[in-house]
Amino acid sequence: MSERLYLSPPHMDGDEIESIREAFDSNWITSLGPALEGFERDIEDRLGCRHALALSSGTAALHLALHHLGVGPGSTVLCSSLTFIASASPIVQLGASPVFIDSESSSWNMDPDLLAAELEESARKGQRPAAVVVADIFGQCADYGRIERICRIHEVPLLTDAAEALGARCRDQPAGTFGLCGILSFNGNKIVTTSGGGMLISDDGELINHARHLATQARDPAPHYQHTEVGYNYRLSNLLAAMGRAQLGHLDDRVMRRRGVFDRYQAGLGSLPGIGFMPEPEWSFSNRWLTCVTVDEGMFGADREVIRNSLEARNAEARPIWKPLHMQPVFEECRVVGGAMAEKLFRDGLCLPSGSSMTPAQQAQVIEIVRNCAGSDV
Numbered sequence: 062m063s064e065r066l067y068l069s070p071p072h073m074d075g076d077e078i079e080s081i082r083e084a085f086d087s088n089w090i091t092s093l094g095p096a097l098e099g100f101e102r103d104i105e106d107r108l109g110c111r112h113a114l115a116l117s118s119g120t121a122a123l124h125l126a127l128h129h130l131g132v133g134p135g136s137t138v139l140c141s142s143l144t145f146i147a148s149a150s151p152i153v154q155l156g157a158s159p160v161f162i163d164s165e166s167s168s169w170n171m172d173p174d175l176l177a178a179e180l181e182e183s184a185r186k187g188q189r190p191a192a193v194v195v196a197d198i199f200g201q202c203a204d205y206g207r208i209e210r211i212c213r214i215h216e217v218p219l220l221t222d223a224a225e226a227l228g229a230r231c232r233d234q235p236a237g238t239f240g241l242c243g244i245l246s247f248n249g250n251k252i253v254t255t256s257g258g259g260m261l262i263s264d265d266g267e268l269i270n271h272a273r274h275l276a277t278q279a280r281d282p283a284p285h286y287q288h289t290e291v292g293y294n295y296r297l298s299n300l301l302a303a304m305g306r307a308q309l310g311h312l313d314d315r316v317m318r319r320r321g322v323f324d325r326y327q328a329g330l331g332s333l334p335g336i337g338f339m340p341e342p343e344w345s346f347s348n349r350w351l352t353c354v355t356v357d358e359g360m361f362g363a364d365r366e367v368i369r370n371s372l373e374a375r376n377a378e379a380r381p382i383w384k385p386l387h388m389q390p391v392f393e394e395c396r397v398v399g400g401a402m403a404e405k406l407f408r409d410g411l412c413l414p415s416g417s418s419m420t421p422a423q424q425a426q427v428i429e430i431v432r433n434c435a436g437s438d439v
């Protein structure tokens with residue numbers, strides 16, 4: 062590749078800059094203004110949820126939701142193990158302890174059986190976790206048909222981390238709308254971006270009102286500066302919301318393109334021995350944010366690092382799939398329920414360049430490089 066091919070670079074259409082200019086010209090420069098409210102309405106309409114709150118990041122959205130629930134020192138929060146660290150960092154920042162739950166093979170997301178077993182075990186000991194955080198990894202929802210029911214039975218609030226999954230669905234219900242609340246991310250590598258940003262999604266007006274209060278330094282309604290609790294500075298800028306509105310207008314196109322990328326990889330690599338693809342259960346519609354393959358070293362004749370390094374040598378970026386959180390040095394002391402599935406997916410899994418602006422010619426080169434790795438170990 063003459064120009065570096067990134068894993069998932071921002072994809073601009075050109076109308077973003079006009080949208081930003083319009084917001085700029087209106088002089089609503091800070092974290093208040095019509096674009097911000099418009100962006101929230103757009104997301105509410107798109108997802109069919111009551112409330113959306115635009116924030117400076119997806120991590121901030123999760124932090125506010127956990128804070129609202131009173132998560133703090135002494136609390137336990139169950140969390141997916143196979144995910145990006147931001148699914149868990151707010152748990153730790155609030156002084157609570159995460160317990161990591163392994164994945165199931167059909168969606169790679171949290172295993173509902175292990176979740177149920179852990180909640181039953183807690184109930185037997187007379188304990189109840191403060192919350193469950195489920196990540197929808199690589200653009201695919203977890204099995205919410207089961208997970209929502211399990212959380213309801215045990216009366217534990219369910220928070221869904223749909224940072225990677227905007228545009229995906231589980232049984233025709235949009236990602237981000239399951240459980241008590243969901244979070245989205247508009248970081249630069251996500252399917253649509255505001256350069257950096259996030260959204261908290263919920264039908265619970267009280268939660269959203271408290272989160273909005275917390276996100277704006279928890280200032281009480283008084284002419285002077287008065288505070289009865291300590292908040293954060295987590296609101297999204299009106300300028301970035303304007304960019305988000307333009308980007309969101311292209312979401313269907315982005316989902317179609319990412320799914321097209323996946324299909325071309327499957328057509329080009331699916332027949333190679335030892336190459337598997339992230340499955341899509343019949344109840345799932347994935348946005349295919351990243352195309353993830355698994356490499357069986359024995360059958361393929363090379364491991365995922367051989368592929369990754371071959372791509373790197375040709376200026377194309379691939380990455381191992383998320384290193385499970387229970388394997389992270391920083392979470393060494395934390396409990397894990399199961400773990401073997403996530404460990405195996407980490408050992409064998411690779412994310413291929415998946416940007417929605419990647420050309421078919423670039424992708425053909427990637428496919429060629431991967432094909433040439435087959436048998437290179439033997």
Ligand SMILES: *Cc1c(COP(=O)(O)O)cnc(C)c1O
Binds near residue numbers: 224245246247257258
């Ligand atoms: C990107 C991401 C986040 C964090 O989103 P930011 O907007 O970057 O804070 C959280 N969880 C997952 C699974 C992500 O991929």
